[in-house]
Ligand SMILES: NC(=O)C1=CN([C@@H]2O[C@H](COP(=O)(O)OP(=O)(O)OC[C@H]3O[C@@H](n4cnc5c(N)ncnc54)[C@H](O)[C@@H]3O)[C@@H](O)[C@H]2O)C=CC1
């Protein structure tokens with residue numbers, strides 16, 4: 392058996408964590424041979440709930456879970472962690488956009504960036520789930536200058552999973568038959584879900600999604616809107632935001648970062664932009680990436696339609712605006728933000 396690794400989940404008493412902790416502790420992210428020490432970080436009013444979560448984890452009798460460390464102290468929560476799921480933040484309510492959470496949540500990610508910088512392993516992989524996820528990841532990284540910025544990412548995997556599921560249903564094939572659907576830009580209603588590079592296996596033959604669907608107005612219209620507004624649709628139905636599907640997506644994201652992507656396949660992650668595809672530089676922008684040896688690389692050289700380019704420009708502009716707003720909330724001149 393390998394040495395145990397330390398993994399922190401923030402917001403550990405919340406809804407997403409309730410599904411996520413079980414999947415992580417069961418070995419679905421880091422492997423069935425990787426023992427885990429789980430750090431559960433939340434805030435003082437949630438200590439009682441956290442105790443209940445600790446009891447339930449014990450009662451799951453999970454062989455890979457060697458220790459659980461519940462805490463409200465970031466110094467303990469982030470100590471020596473190899474992977475961080477930053478979930479803890481306020482969720483939006485019906486009628487809000489995710490960026491309306493910025494002023495409340497961005498300060499959490501400043502504190503957590505500072506704690507990661509001081510206490511985490513320098514090769515820690517950080518996945519920001521709390522909204523607005525892209526800009527929170529940017530802020531978090533800015534306050535953790537001793538950790539490479541490539542180690543910070545924001546979650547758009549839930550959008551990718553939603554988009555893949557929509558295409559599979561439209562073509563009438565299993566989910567596993569659909570690949571390389573891309574989410575570009577912000578995890579917000581300006582994101583661009585792009586089926587233009589997608590592949591699908593139909594009756595044993597690989598086809599482009601565009602040919603298999605054969606309905607351009609759907610791919611540019613209802614498909615895009617459904618994915619962009621899916622989070623809001625779940626809130627309207629559940630009166631709470633997506634949690635089970637968000638936890639599954641967080642596991643998928645970290646799993647692929649840890650284990651790599653299969654040849655020819657790519658996944659979408661919010662990562663530091665180098666200006667690829669005319670995106671604004673130095674914001675956290677969701678791109679298609681390939682992953683090897685725990686390093687992601689943006690898939691370059693894809694041909695984008697004029698429609699796609701115009702959508703990327705809209706979501707890039709929003710990310711630039713969020714970055715400016717984050718700076719004003721933090722009222723700081725963080726040199727690398
Ligand atoms: N990127 C994505 O695709 C998705 C992101 N989200 C976002 O994830 C976040 C969490 O959602 P839920 O689990 O449903 O919310 P929740 O309200 O059920 O749980 C959040 C937890 O975070 C804790 N928390 C607050 N401040 C904290 C801090 N400074 N340190 C540690 N813990 C802290 C709260 O006490 C609470 O237990 C929200 O911001 C939500 O909008 C939700 C779904 C998908």
Ligand SMILES: O=C([O-])CC(=O)C(=O)O
Nearest residue numbers: 483522549622623632633
């Ligand atoms: O929509 C929300 O506020 C929660 C979320 O990020 C999602 O479900 O994609």
